[in-house]
Amino acid sequence: MNQPNAPAPTSDADYEQxxxxxxxxxxxxxxxxxxxxxxxxxxxxxxxADAADELVEIAQDETRLPEPRLRGxxxxxxxxxxxxADVLREGSYLGVRVDHADPEWGMGPRPDLRRMQRPLGPxxxxxxxxxxxxxxxxxGDTASALAAGCPVVVKAHPGHLRLSQRTAQVVTNALxxxxxxxxxFALVVGTDNGRLLVTDPRIKAGAFTGSLAGGRALFDxxxxxxxxxxxxxxxxxxxPVFVTPGAAAERSQDVAEGFLGSVTLGVGQFCTKPGLVFVxxxxxxxxxxxxxxxxxxxxxxxxxxxxxxxxxxxxxxxxRPEVTVLAGSAEVAEEPSLALFTTTYDQHARAREQLEVExxxxxxxxxxxxxxxxxLEAAAAIEGQLTATVQGTEAEAGVVGPLLDVLADRxxxxxxxxxxxxxxxxxxxxxxxPYPATTAASTTSVGTAAVERFLRPVSYQSxxxxxxxxxxxxxxxxxxxxxxDGVLQIP
Amino acid sequence: MNQPNAPAPTSDADYEQxxxxxxxxxxxxxxxxxxxxxxxxxxxxxxxADAADELVEIAQDETRLPEPRLRGxxxxxxxxxxxxADVLREGSYLGVRVDHADPEWGMGPRPDLRRMQRPLGPxxxxxxxxxxxxxxxxxGDTASALAAGCPVVVKAHPGHLRLSQRTAQVVTNALxxxxxxxxxFALVVGTDNGRLLVTDPRIKAGAFTGSLAGGRALFDxxxxxxxxxxxxxxxxxxxPVFVTPGAAAERSQDVAEGFLGSVTLGVGQFCTKPGLVFVxxxxxxxxxxxxxxxxxxxxxxxxxxxxxxxxxxxxxxxxRPEVTVLAGSAEVAEEPSLALFTTTYDQHARAREQLEVExxxxxxxxxxxxxxxxxLEAAAAIEGQLTATVQGTEAEAGVVGPLLDVLADRxxxxxxxxxxxxxxxxxxxxxxxPYPATTAASTTSVGTAAVERFLRPVSYQSxxxxxxxxxxxxxxxxxxxxxxDGVLQIP
Numbered sequence: 001m002n003q004p005n006a007p008a009p010t011s012d013a014d015y016e017q018x019x020x021x022x023x024x025x026x027x028x029x030x031x032x033x034x035x036x037x038x039x040x041x042x043x044x045x046x047x048x049a050d051a052a053d054e055l056v057e058i059a060q061d062e063t064r065l066p067e068p069r070l071r072g073x074x075x076x077x078x079x080x081x082x083x084x085a086d087v088l089r090e091g092s093y094l095g096v097r098v099d100h101a102d103p104e105w106g107m108g109p110r111p112d113l114r115r116m117q118r119p120l121g122p123x124x125x126x127x128x129x130x131x132x133x134x135x136x137x138x139x140g141d142t143a144s145a146l147a148a149g150c151p152v153v154v155k156a157h158p159g160h161l162r163l164s165q166r167t168a169q170v171v172t173n174a175l176x177x178x179x180x181x182x183x184x185f186a187l188v189v190g191t192d193n194g195r196l197l198v199t200d201p202r203i204k205a206g207a208f209t210g211s212l213a214g215g216r217a218l219f220d221x222x223x224x225x226x227x228x229x230x231x232x233x234x235x236x237x238x239x240p241v242f243v244t245p246g247a248a249a250e251r252s253q254d255v256a257e258g259f260l261g262s263v264t265l266g267v268g269q270f271c272t273k274p275g276l277v278f279v280x281x282x283x284x285x286x287x288x289x290x291x292x293x294x295x296x297x298x299x300x301x302x303x304x305x306x307x308x309x310x311x312x313x314x315x316x317x318x319x320r321p322e323v324t325v326l327a328g329s330a331e332v333a334e335e336p337s338l339a340l341f342t343t344t345y346d347q348h349a350r351a352r353e354q355l356e357v358e359x360x361x362x363x364x365x366x367x368x369x370x371x372x373x374x375x376l377e378a379a380a381a382i383e384g385q386l387t388a389t390v391q392g393t394e395a396e397a398g399v400v401g402p403l404l405d406v407l408a409d410r411x412x413x414x415x416x417x418x419x420x421x422x423x424x425x426x427x428x429x430x431x432x433x434p435y436p437a438t439t440a441a442s443t444t445s446v447g448t449a450a451v452e453r454f455l456r457p458v459s460y461q462s463x464x465x466x467x468x469x470x471x472x473x474x475x476x477x478x479x480x481x482x483x484x485d486g487v488l489q490i491p
Numbered sequence: 492m493n494q495p496n497a498p499a500p501t502s503d504a505d506y507e508q509x510x511x512x513x514x515x516x517x518x519x520x521x522x523x524x525x526x527x528x529x530x531x532x533x534x535x536x537x538x539x540a541d542a543a544d545e546l547v548e549i550a551q552d553e554t555r556l557p558e559p560r561l562r563g564x565x566x567x568x569x570x571x572x573x574x575x576a577d578v579l580r581e582g583s584y585l586g587v588r589v590d591h592a593d594p595e596w597g598m599g600p601r602p603d604l605r606r607m608q609r610p611l612g613p614x615x616x617x618x619x620x621x622x623x624x625x626x627x628x629x630x631g632d633t634a635s636a637l638a639a640g641c642p643v644v645v646k647a648h649p650g651h652l653r654l655s656q657r658t659a660q661v662v663t664n665a666l667x668x669x670x671x672x673x674x675x676f677a678l679v680v681g682t683d684n685g686r687l688l689v690t691d692p693r694i695k696a697g698a699f700t701g702s703l704a705g706g707r708a709l710f711d712x713x714x715x716x717x718x719x720x721x722x723x724x725x726x727x728x729x730x731p732v733f734v735t736p737g738a739a740a741e742r743s744q745d746v747a748e749g750f751l752g753s754v755t756l757g758v759g760q761f762c763t764k765p766g767l768v769f770v771x772x773x774x775x776x777x778x779x780x781x782x783x784x785x786x787x788x789x790x791x792x793x794x795x796x797x798x799x800x801x802x803x804x805x806x807x808x809x810x811r812p813e814v815t816v817l818a819g820s821a822e823v824a825e826e827p828s829l830a831l832f833t834t835t836y837d838q839h840a841r842a843r844e845q846l847e848v849e850x851x852x853x854x855x856x857x858x859x860x861x862x863x864x865x866x867l868e869a870a871a872a873i874e875g876q877l878t879a880t881v882q883g884t885e886a887e888a889g890v891v892g893p894l895l896d897v898l899a900d901r902x903x904x905x906x907x908x909x910x911x912x913x914x915x916x917x918x919x920x921x922x923x924x925p926y927p928a929t930t931a932a933s934t935t936s937v938g939t940a941a942v943e944r945f946l947r948p949v950s951y952q953s954x955x956x957x958x959x960x961x962x963x964x965x966x967x968x969x970x971x972x973x974x975x976d977g978v979l980q981i982p
Contacts, residue, residue, distance in 0.1 A: 027900075072599070079598040092979060097919035097940075105917070107570040108563070111909060113919040115940075118899060120932070223714035227875075227926045230933065384718075394955055404958055408609060408949045409518075416954040418602060426596070427977050428588035428604040430950035435718045441611070441947045442721065448977075449588075449606075449948065456932045457940065458899045459921035463907040464885055467895055481979055486918050486939075488583060488972055488981050 006161035009190025018186040022122040022151040023202040025183030030119045030149045032180070033470075034094075034478070038085035040178045041146060045081035047174035048074065048138060048167070055167060059132045062160040064300040069266065070133070077133040080140055080425045084147035087448045091480030093117065093147075095457065096471050098484045111462050114472040117455035119149035120230075121204035124197040126218070128209035129159040129302055130269045136160065137167040137187060140425070140446055141207035141232075146184070148454035153203070154187050155194040159303050164189070198222050198231070205454055208233040209271070209445065212358070212436050219439045232453050233439035234431070236358045237386035238275040239420045242375045242403060246393035247417070248283035255391050256288035259364075260296065262419035264338050267299045268362030269306065272387050272420040275359060278375055281344075281368040286326070289340060289366065293327035298335035301361060307332065310361030314339055317365065320354060322347035326366060338362045345369040345378070352381060372399045379403055384434025384441065385411040387420035412437060412444070497652035500681025509677040513613040513642040514693040516674030521610045521640045523671070524961075525585075525969070529576035531669045532637060536572035538665035539565065539629060539658070546658060550623045553651040555791040560757065561624070568624040571631055571916045575638035578939045582971030584608065584638075586948065587962050589975045602953050605963040608946035610640035611721075612695035615688040617709070618648040618655065619700035620793055621760045627651065628658040628678060631916070631937055632698035632723075637675070639945035644694070645678050646685040650794050655680070689713050689722070696945055697722040700762070700936065703849070703927050710930045723944050724930035725922070727849045728877035729766040730911045733866045733894060737884035738908070739774035746882050747779035750855075751787065753910035755829050758790045759853030760797065763878050763911040766850060769866055772835075772859040777817070780831060780857070784818035789826035792852060798823065801852030805830055808856065811845060813838035817857060829853045836860040836869070843872060863890045870894055875925025875932065876902040878911035903928060903935070 010018065029037075048055065056070045063070075087093050094116050101112040123145040128135035135141070137154050145152045156164035168187035175184050188197070197203055198221045206222055206229060208215050215233035222231035247255055262274050279285050301307040311332035317323055318330030318341060328339035339362065348355055348367045355365060369375060376399075379388070388411035392400040407414045412433030423431055429447030432438045438445075443453045460468055470477045479491040501509065520528075539546065547561045554561075578584050585607050592603040614636040619626035626632070628645050636643045647655035659678035666675050679688070688694055689712045697713055697720060699706050706724035713722035738746055753765050770776050792798040802823035808814055809821030809832060819830035830853065839846055839858045846856060860866060867890075870879070879902035883891040898905045903924030914922055920938030923929045929936075934944045951959055961968045970982040 030900075031896075076598045082597070086977070090977075092974075099917040099919040105915065106573070107567045107916055110915040110917050113915065113917055115919040115921050121900075219719070220714070223711070223719070228710070228714070228930060230931075394958070397958070401958060404951075404954065405522075408951070409521075409612075411949070413950040413952060414954065415952040416958070418953045424596065424601040424604065425598055426590040426601050426604055427974055428590040428606040428950055430606050430948045432948070434947070439719060440721075442943075444948060452933075456925070457921045457923070457935060458902070459904040459919055460895075460899070461904055461906040462909045463895065463905065467885070467888070467892060467907065483583075483918055486577070486581075488979075490979050490981065 007165045007189050010188040010193050015188055015193050015196060018153060018188055019200055019202050021183035022153050022186060025151040025181045026121045028181040029151050029184055032149065034088035034091065036179070037147060037149060038088040040175055040180045041081045041085045041143060043174045043178035044138060044171050045078035047170045049078050051170050055163065058163045058166055059160060062163050063132050063302050073131060073133045076425060077138055080134070081143050083425060083448060084143050084451060087451060088147055091471065091478060093451050094471050094480055096480055096482040098472065098482055100485055113459050113461055114468060115457050115459040116469060116471055118458050120454050120456055121150060122202055123150045123152050123454055124203045124206045125152055125154045126194060126206070126208040126210060127154055127157040127164065129157050129306065130266065132160045132163055135209045137164050138171050140450055144450035145207065145454045147451045150454045151183055152185050153197060155197060156187055156189045161189060195221065199225055201227065203229065205229050206231040207445065207453065212236050215439065230453070231439055232443055232445060234271065234445045235436050235438060236271055237433065237437045238356050238358050239272055239385060239387045239389070240276040240278065240382055241274045241389040241391060242278045242379065243280065243285065244375070244390070244392035244396050244399055245280045245372060246396045247391040248280050248285045250393060252283065252285040252288055256285055256292050258419050259289065260292045260338070262421045263364050264296055264362045265421045267301050267336065269302055269360060270421050272423055274389065274420055275364050276356060276367065277364055278367045278369055278378055281370050286366065290327045293338045293340050296338050298333055298337035300335050306360065307336065310336065310359060313357065313359040314361070314363050317341060317355070317357065317359060320351065322351055322355065323365070336362055340364055340366060342366045342368065345374050356383065375399065375403055376406060379406040379410065382410050384437040386431060386433045386437045387411055387413045387415060389415040389418065389420055391417055410434065498656045498680050501679040501684050506679055506684050506687060509644055509679055510691055510693050512674035513644050513677060516642040516672045517612045519672040520642050520675055523640065525579035525582065527670070528638060528640060529579040531666055531671045532572045532576045532634060534665045534669035535629060535662050536569035538661045540569050542661050546654065549654045549657055550651060553654050554623050554793050564622060564624045567916060568629055571625070572634050574916060574939060575634050575942065578942060579638055582962065582969060584942050585962050585971055587971055587973040589963065589973055591976055604950050604952055605959060606948050606950040607960060607962055609949050611945050611947055612641060613693055614641045614643050614945055615694045615697045616643055616645045617685060617697070617699040617701060618645055620648050620650040620797065621757070623651045623654055626700045628655050629662050631941055635941035636698065636945045638942045641945045642674055643676050644688060646688060647678055647680045652680060686712065690716055692718065694720065696720050698936065698944070699724040703727050706930065721944070722930055723934055723936060725762065725936045726927050726929060727762055728924065728928045729847050729849050730763055730876060730878045730880070731767040731769070731873055732765045732880040732882060733769045733870065734771065734776065735866070735881070735883035735887050735890055736771045736863060737887045738882040739771050739776045741884060743774065743776040743779055747776055747783050749910050750780065751783045751829070753912045754855050755787055755853045756912045758792050758827065760793055760851060761912050763914060765880065765911055766855045767847060767858065768855055769858045769860050769869055772861050777857065781818045784829045784831050787829050789824055789828035791826050797851065798827065801827065801850060804848065804850040805852070805854050808832060808848065808850060811842065813842055813846065814856070827853055831855055831857060833857045833859065836865050847874060866890065866894055867897060870897040870901065873901050875928040877922060877924045877928045878902055878904045878906060880906040880909065880911055882908055901925065
């Protein structure tokens with residue numbers, strides 16, 4: 001925070017200019033063809049790749065993240081833009097349904113009806129601290145909203161303001177050169193401007209990645225507007241891991257190494273960091289975890305505010321009477337290393353609410369259980385999660401089958417013998433989950449389905465072919481997949 | 492209201508029994524196969540059809556609606572249940588996406604990821620007054636939530652309590668005989684119980700059809716919960732109609748007859764009733780409307796509370812200085828006939844907020860405009876709507892093209908030379924629209940897409956085939972359409 005040379009909060013006059021220009025851009029951005037918008041996204045990706053050296057250098061300076069991580073994250077970001085370009089060209093995202101007029105329809109004659117998805121209008125995006133590229137100015141929320149045909153106003157994260165400003169310049173220039181209307185994209189700086197955005201009547205949806213407290217406050221403002229808007233908040237998660245007796249017996253070294261790698265990746269600063277692990281009592285796994293943790297170096301966190309938040313959360317957890325330190329320390333160093341705590345199943349069950357709390361940083365709580373049935377009980381009692389992981393063996397089908405099923409009811413993504421960090425951007429990815437993991441469990445903020453958040457269906461009834469949008473015209477000139485009279489058709 | 496022999500409000504003990512049983516049913520209902528649930532829906536449809544004589548008789552007594560209308564509505568209701576059974580057997584609603592592990596994936600190796608939709612859990616449904624079958628106990632919200640795999644608790648509408656109770660008995664018995672778990676469906680009575688439902692932590696979504704005030708109050712409660720839930724409220728609409736100069740000149744008799752039929756259908760008690768009509772100044776259309784309205788008989792409204800609400804709304808509209816009576820009266824009779832009011836474009840533009848108000852009953856406001864450009868201005872200024880209609884000619888492409896486009900930005904359904912009442916239940920129907928038409932513009936409450944409201948995606952990462960739900964298994968045993976490695980596949 002308070003970086004030297006960081007941009008100042010956007011002035012009232014500039015805020016007004018930004019949002020009115022975004023509102024004016026809504027119609028032309030929506031009217032651009034999907035192929036046009038695919039070209040914009042690819043132009044942004046190319047411009048970011050061209051500016052990689054400069055951007056990564058600023059990011060290193062502002063976030064303390066190592067260069068290889070930042071370069072990898074930038075690849076993820078440009079790849080993601082390209083993937084949404086593919087989505088636009090394929091056309092399924094339009095959700096086209098054509099029902100021809102039918103005098104014999106079972107409830108009485110039906111008219112000609114044709115339905116497709118249309119963009120919601122200007123979208124506000126609140127950037128995250130921990131992914132200065134992939135969940136920030138040109139990250140997944142921006143990419144998916146632009147793909148949907150919505151102008152985007154990003155509220156910069158205060159943790160990397162210079163990077164935000166420079167990234168925004170690269171994005172704006174690339175969009176301009178690719179022919180996108182003025183106002184397709186803009187950046188604002190300042191907490192107050194973030195609050196203005198969520199209540200601004202010209203903003204039609206919000207997307208957020210950050211803390212439970214901050215996200216819930218914005219969600220409440222969005223819902224209380226005279227015209228409520230959808231607010232897609234990704235708020236956090238403890239990402240529980242359930243280690244079965246079989247896995248602990250057969251693969252304890254693998255499980256220990258995998259867990260230690262995941263919990264310390266990015267200095268534990270991922271929303272998918274596994275922060276709660278159920279381990280069978282008396283297994284050697286805990287010794288391996290303690291041994292492995294002892295040798296791990298510390299590393300700087302993103303900024304002082306995040307380090308202080310981590311120190312507070314860890315201090316509160318360690319102060320609980322149920323909790324014992326296994327490795328590391330409840331005193332968070334300037335460059336924190338891993339802190340592991342333990343408790344028993346019974347103690348945990350009496351204080352779930354206090355113990356299942358996200359510590360954003362390299363820390364986790366290990367819960368010893370005695371009976372595999374307790375895994376099911378713990379899973380059933382857990383709050384909404386982004387991810388939930390089973391480390392098990394197929395021989396334990398009687399345990400792991402029901403466990404996976406309960407966890408699918410609690411989390412957006414269920415993993416088997418893997419680790420939740422390292423979220424891939426694919427068609428089948430779900431990065432979401434029941435509250436408090438997100439404010440909108442039916443959506444995802446990662447993967448190609450993220451575009452659906454910014455769309456709204458409209459049906460056209462008996463409209464002449466030449467007055468219909470192209471994807472609804474009888475000849476299907478864009479060649480998009482459609483459901484015609486109930487039957488899915490791939491051109 | 493206060494019908495003799497009407498059921499009393501559900502007691503606290505019975506409420507607790509209903510909701511705890513619904514919560515207990517969530518897992519078994521979700522675990523039932525789509526084919527099983529399709530059978531349940533068809534059993535309910537058959538049982539309702541068998542009970543038609545009895546149900547229609549009670550409905551006539553409680554709602555004053557004529558028998559043919561009620562019989563037609565019951566056909567719509569049973570048809571709708573059958574259509575959702577088709578949706579279940581087809582399987583696209585599961586939204587299955589399979590991404591195989593790919594070491595060459597552009598942003599780095601990806602794991603095996605498989606995504607599908609799962610039910611949200613128990614759903615509360617608030618029944619509407621004006622469709623005692625199709626938007627009530629066994630109506631579209633109930634049918635789509637059951638199809639999704641969610642237990643349903645219906646809050647009965649006080650306007651037809653005996654019908655609600657008897658319908659609920661038919662539904663419950665049919666579900667039981669078809670093998671559905673206890674708690675799959677239940678009815679509660681009483682306004683206080685409705686409020687309890689929306690804040691009950693065991694309820695995971697709400698669906699509502701009714702007034703703006705009532706729906707907004709419930710939406711606010713749903714959003715303010717410790718765990719907010721989606722609330723799908725269909726709140727109302729003035730359903731504007733835009734008559735071009737060409738249509739008024741070429742088809743004034745058709746337009747007048749069509750409009751008079753639509754505005755008086757069901758005594759104007761439809762959420763899609765056209766309540767606002769833009770007509771070119773000086774056209775003969777207005778004379779035809781006045782003449783046609785003069786001959787129309789009155790009819791009883793659903794109940795006294797609705798008649799009183801209509802009388803109040805009409806009285807307020809007629810008292811506006813901008814408004815003149817064209818036909819009928821601002822004094823609403825015991826059996827209201829059509830009341831038509833007029834104003835000018837300029838007067839309307841100065842008091843849009845006061846004049847674009849839903850009068851739930853047989854009334855409409857006619858706005859005289861001078862210049863077709865004013866149609867675009869009026870369309871751009873209008874609030875969110877369920878429907879918007881253009882009565883035009885294809886020769887006026889310069890007017891009607893932009894007009895349709897602006898209206899698609901304001902409404903869930905856009906009609907050409909038709910009338911908005913008589914909502915068909917099809918695959919391509921959209922019954923929704925921006926606030927205040929609904930609280931959830933990205934969804935529909937009518938048509939097969941309504942099932943999507945009650946689902947949530949979950950991704951399974953690297954889960955062994957025999958531990959995956961059937962639609963995600965490699966062999967696709969249910970034969971559902973899937974997107975595999977980004978490519979849509981129809982089995």
